[in-house]
Amino acid sequence: MKQAKSTSASKAKPRAAKSKSTRKKAPSVDNPGKVLKRSRYSKAETYAIFQRFHADNPEPEGELDYVNAYTLLVAVVLSAQATDVGVNRATRHLFEIADTPQKMVALGEDKVREEIRTIGLFKTKAKNVILLSEQLIRDHGGEVPENREALEKLPGVGRKTANVVLNIFFGHPTIAVDTHLFRLGNRIGIAPGKTPLDVEKAMEKAVPTEFSLHAHHWLILHGRYICKARKPECRRCVIYDLCKSPEKEKFDAVPEIAVRTRAQIERESTK
Numbered sequence: 001m002k003q004a005k006s007t008s009a010s011k012a013k014p015r016a017a018k019s020k021s022t023r024k025k026a027p028s029v030d031n032p033g034k035v036l037k038r039s040r041y042s043k044a045e046t047y048a049i050f051q052r053f054h055a056d057n058p059e060p061e062g063e064l065d066y067v068n069a070y071t072l073l074v075a076v077v078l079s080a081q082a083t084d085v086g087v088n089r090a091t092r093h094l095f096e097i098a099d100t101p102q103k104m105v106a107l108g109e110d111k112v113r114e115e116i117r118t119i120g121l122f123k124t125k126a127k128n129v130i131l132l133s134e135q136l137i138r139d140h141g142g143e144v145p146e147n148r149e150a151l152e153k154l155p156g157v158g159r160k161t162a163n164v165v166l167n168i169f170f171g172h173p174t175i176a177v178d179t180h181l182f183r184l185g186n187r188i189g190i191a192p193g194k195t196p197l198d199v200e201k202a203m204e205k206a207v208p209t210e211f212s213l214h215a216h217h218w219l220i221l222h223g224r225y226i227c228k229a230r231k232p233e234c235r236r237c238v239i240y241d242l243c244k245s246p247e248k249e250k251f252d253a254v255p256e257i258a259v260r261t262r263a264q265i266e267r268e269s270t271k
């Protein structure tokens with residue numbers, strides 16, 4: 001699975017990085033802080049941001065391992081309050097022995113619990129995996145439904161999980177708002193909102209149609225690896241010169257990754 005491209009750091013020097021004590025707390029679902037009424041960006045500016053993400057990483061991918069729609073669904077359910085790396089470590093063997101709802105039910109809750117015991121909330125998650133597998137067999141012939149409403153009726157599956165499955169497996173242009181996406185929407189002010197649903201709606205409105213399929217991945221990867229909660233790595237940011245966040249670190253020059261990607265887009269547009 002891919003992760004955000006490693007980007008060479010610019011030689012640009014920080015002018016006045018904020019000290020830890022004065023740095024604003026990153027917006028989080030529990031504490032969104034003061035939420036903007038609307039996006040800080042015009043349509044053209046938003047387009048330029050997604051053009052950058054696209055040029056930098058044309059085919060972004062999620063980081064959870066899976067072999068079919070069912071194992072993706074289970075992996076996403078397991079990933080709540082856990083890292084993708086930790087989930088992959090736990091599911092490697094589990095999916096070898098149970099890659100369908102029928103096999104999972106046959107395995108039983110105790111064995112599933114044992115397989116995923118390294119993941120947080122493993123007892124509840126094991127229970128949900130069995131319950132959702134039984135429900136898939138009973139209501140959907142053992143298939144994962146390509147429908148948000150039906151997905152959300154499954155135990156342990158909320159809107160975010162449904163959106164991830166719809167986007168990654170079925171190719172719907174859904175935006176699953178996790179902690180990274182929520183922070184990014186508010187911190188850079190591209191899709192401000194008090195709740196994950198507000199950010200999801202604002203993001204759906206903001207993202208240009210041609211970028212809507214991959215927007216979810218670009219934003220999550222950007223939030224996870226670059227625009228981090230504790231301290232954004234602005235020096236490695238591909239949208240540095242476009243970003244209007246008050247938290248942006250000030251440099252004397254635009255970081256090399258942003259300059260290079262901007263030049264690449266200009267070159268491609270004149271072809």
Ligand code: SF4
Pocket residue numbers: 188226227228232233234235237238239240243244245247248249
């Ligand atoms: S410039 Fe800094 S604050 Fe703005 S998006 Fe990039 S990493 Fe985040």
